[in-house]
Amino acid sequence: MDAFVYNAHAARVVFGAGSLQHLEREIGLLGAQRALVLSTPGQRKLAERVAALLGAKAAGIFDGAVMHVPIEAARQARDEARRLEADCAVAIGGGSTVGLGKAIALESGLPILAIPTTYAGSEMTPIYGITEGGLKKTGKDARVLPRTVIYDPDLSTGLPVGLSVTSAMNAMAHAAEGLYAQDSNPIMSLMAEEGLTAMSRALPGIVRRSGDIEARSQALYGAWLCGTVLGNVGMALHHKLCHTLGGSFNLPHAECHTIVLPHAMAYNAPAAPEAMARIARAIGTQDAAAGLYDLARDNGAPVALRDLGMPEADLDRAADIAVSNPYWNPRPIERTAIRALLQNAWAGVRPVTNVSRNP
Numbered sequence: 023m024d025a026f027v028y029n030a031h032a033a034r035v036v037f038g039a040g041s042l043q044h045l046e047r048e049i050g051l052l053g054a055q056r057a058l059v060l061s062t063p064g065q066r067k068l069a070e071r072v073a074a075l076l077g078a079k080a081a082g083i084f085d086g087a088v089m090h091v092p093i094e095a096a097r098q099a100r101d102e103a104r105r106l107e108a109d110c111a112v113a114i115g116g117g118s119t120v121g122l123g124k125a126i127a128l129e130s131g132l133p134i135l136a137i138p139t140t141y142a143g144s145e146m147t148p149i150y151g152i153t154e155g156g157l158k159k160t161g162k163d164a165r166v167l168p169r170t171v172i173y174d175p176d177l178s179t180g181l182p183v184g185l186s187v188t189s190a191m192n193a194m195a196h197a198a199e200g201l202y203a204q205d206s207n208p209i210m211s212l213m214a215e216e217g218l219t220a221m222s223r224a225l226p227g228i229v230r231r232s233g234d235i236e237a238r239s240q241a242l243y244g245a246w247l248c249g250t251v252l253g254n255v256g257m258a259l260h261h262k263l264c265h266t267l268g269g270s271f272n273l274p275h276a277e278c279h280t281i282v283l284p285h286a287m288a289y290n291a292p293a294a295p296e297a298m299a300r301i302a303r304a305i306g307t308q309d310a311a312a313g314l315y316d317l318a319r320d321n322g323a324p325v326a327l328r329d330l331g332m333p334e335a336d337l338d339r340a341a342d343i344a345v346s347n348p349y350w351n352p353r354p355i356e357r358t359a360i361r362a363l364l365q366n367a368w369a370g371v372r373p374v375t376n377v378s379r380n381p
């Protein structure tokens with residue numbers, strides 16, 4: 023076994039259907055008296071429910087969370103937290119809402135209690151992202167890691183099936199890249215495999231019946247594991263491509279992850295055969311790249327960037343941006359091969375690598 027460094031991140035997790043009922047207890051354990059509740063405009067009603075549960079400990083609601091955390095939204099939320107003298111942020115929603123909580127915590131150090139309703143996994147990472155002047159910057163800071171996470175599968179039954187599938191693929195991307203990360207370690211790899219398995223088993227159940235609590239529980243469990251992997255080891259080519267497509271071409275986050283993931287795996291397969299074998303085993307397939315493509319397609323997710331409205335003419339610029347300041351990657355970043363990868367992802371070609379067959 024190779025030598026490795028393992029850093030555990032402290033977070034308290036309360037998991038299970040109905041666990042939102044423990045919110046008041048959990049806020050008490052954080053020692054908070056004035057919680058600012060955060061949401062998107064679309065999840066305002068849920069934020070009001072949370073505020074009602076908090077009673078006198080609710081300082082107010084800010085429902086201006088937006089994908090990729092525009093600096094303007096971050097400033098408004100920070101101002102509101104100061105004005106209300108909040109001593110805690112309760113973020114209920116997906117990665118955008120948790121991201122807004124992180125923007126507040128980054129400046130003020132306020133503790134975050136996160137209640138995720140998608141599978142993006144941000145609640146388990148010290149990674150923040152803020153968009154300013156059309157550019158998304160990401161960084162790591164221990165202050166933004168939520169102190170407490172309440173995973174209540176009841177709250178995810180309303181997540182539309184399409185977004186459930188793409189959000190799950192977003193989570194799986196964290197695990198897949200974690201398996202070949204430069205700083206990977208055996209503990210994170212265990213979590214990554216288990217997270218991939220949980221997600222691939224959960225998806226057909228959710229697609230069959232959106233309110234299937236067992237499937238929803240499996241998916242949230244998978245989101246927890248995959249998010250933990252993202253929070254502990256580095257991202258590589260796949261995340262760089264998605265941040266390029268989301269940040270510079272305004273394509274939707276989870277859908278980009280879904281479409282690009284099989285192609286990023288095909289690109290990296292020759293340089294990371296063991297990771298490919300583990301991914302394939304975890305999702306019960308012969309070939310990691312083709313298996314991830316099939317999982318998305320068979321559960322009704324988009325598989326082509328052109329179906330998200332990306333013009334073919336933008337692929338050259340996307341390739342240029344993706345190869346500038348690349349994240350570490352197991353296979354060297356070659357512009358011609360990245361351009362070909364993007365072409366395949368744009369057209370929705372099913373990739374097959376024949377590298378993953380030997381666990």
Ligand SMILES: NC(=O)C1=CN([C@@H]2O[C@H](COP(=O)(O)OP(=O)(O)OC[C@H]3O[C@@H](n4cnc5c(N)ncnc54)[C@H](O)[C@@H]3O)[C@@H](O)[C@H]2O)C=CC1
Pocket residue numbers: 062063064065088089090091115116117118119121139140141142143144145147148149150151177178179180181182185189192252275276
């Ligand atoms: N910092 C980190 O570690 C990570 C950050 N992210 C960031 O998170 C953002 C994407 O987050 P996502 O969760 O994909 O999307 P999101 O948080 O933007 O949510 C997408 C939409 O679904 C709605 N929604 C969420 N949960 C729902 C539910 N249960 N029922 C009905 N509607 C619901 C939201 O109101 C929103 O309109 C991106 O900005 C991405 O960069 C994503 C992963 C990790």
Ligand SMILES: O=C(O)/C=C\C(=O)CC(=O)O
Pocket residue numbers: 121149150151152160192261264265
């Ligand atoms: O943008 C961020 O907040 C940072 C990381 C991610 O979005 C991870 C991802 O691409 O899912």
